Amino acid sequence: DGGITQSPKYLFRKEGQNVTLSCEQNLNHDAMYWYRQDPGQGLRLIYYSQIVNDFQKGDIAEGYSVSREKKESFPLTVTSAQKNPTAFYLCASRPERQETQYFGPGTRLLVL
Amino acid sequence: KNQVEQSPQSLIILEGKNCTLQCNYTVSPFSNLRWYKQDTGRGPVSLTIMTFSENTKSNGRYTATLDADTKQSSLHITASQLSDSASYICVVPLFSGGYNKLIFGAGTRLAVHP
Numbered sequence: 001d002g003g004i005t006q007s008p009k010y011l012f013r014k015e016g017q018n019v020t021l022s023c024e025q026n027l028n029h030d031a032m033y034w035y036r037q038d039p040g041q042g043l044r045l046i047y048y049s050q051i052v053n054d055f056q057k058g059d060i061a062e063g064y065s066v067s068r069e070k071k072e073s074f075p076l077t078v079t080s081a082q083k084n085p086t087a088f089y090l091c092a093s094r095p096e097r098q099e100t101q102y103f104g105p106g107t108r109l110l111v112l
Numbered sequence: 113k114n115q116v117e118q119s120p121q122s123l124i125i126l127e128g129k130n131c132t133l134q135c136n137y138t139v140s141p142f143s144n145l146r147w148y149k150q151d152t153g154r155g156p157v158s159l160t161i162m163t164f165s166e167n168t169k170s171n172g173r174y175t176a177t178l179d180a181d182t183k184q185s186s187l188h189i190t191a192s193q194l195s196d197s198a199s200y201i202c203v204v205p206l207f208s209g210g211y212n213k214l215i216f217g218a219g220t221r222l223a224v225h226p
Contacts, residue, residue, distance in 0.1 A: 040218055041218055042116065044216075100146070100158055100161070103156050105155050106153065
């Protein structure tokens, strides 16, 4: 079963807690992305990685961190510095020499 | 400013009826425009890609148009079905900082009622 998987589907965060969202792909894509989706707004780019061991900040990177130790995996950590983390988080990947990004099913993060 | 704006914000239609969703963009330089469908609680899925030279492209009951002069695109859905209920997102790439950044519209939320 190929594609992009995200886990968990729902995640609850307590005040002051760091949480990590998982994103895995078995499509052999080099580029991977993390987006945040809020009601009534377009997707906003948090971080992206075009190759293993390299990643760049997007438009709203503050309060988030990522790693790219393996081609297949691009986890996103929402730190306690992110004061408004409640949102739908989408991971995407893109094949080399193509523009189309393929999205995972998303993780909804809620604050307790 | 590079922006993508969609209208209407939401739309309710009866099953079997047609509808048209609008997208205006100010992204420059322009290379292509994409329409994505996003079911509730799921990730977006690509419906169609319109390049600069294309005016119309169909994908089943979905027909996209592009007017690069007026910087407008539309997505027409024919004979709507309940499964068409979703958000439809217009996306335009912008080449910036050495890579293609995607500019997303806020989407049109379509509800098809029986």
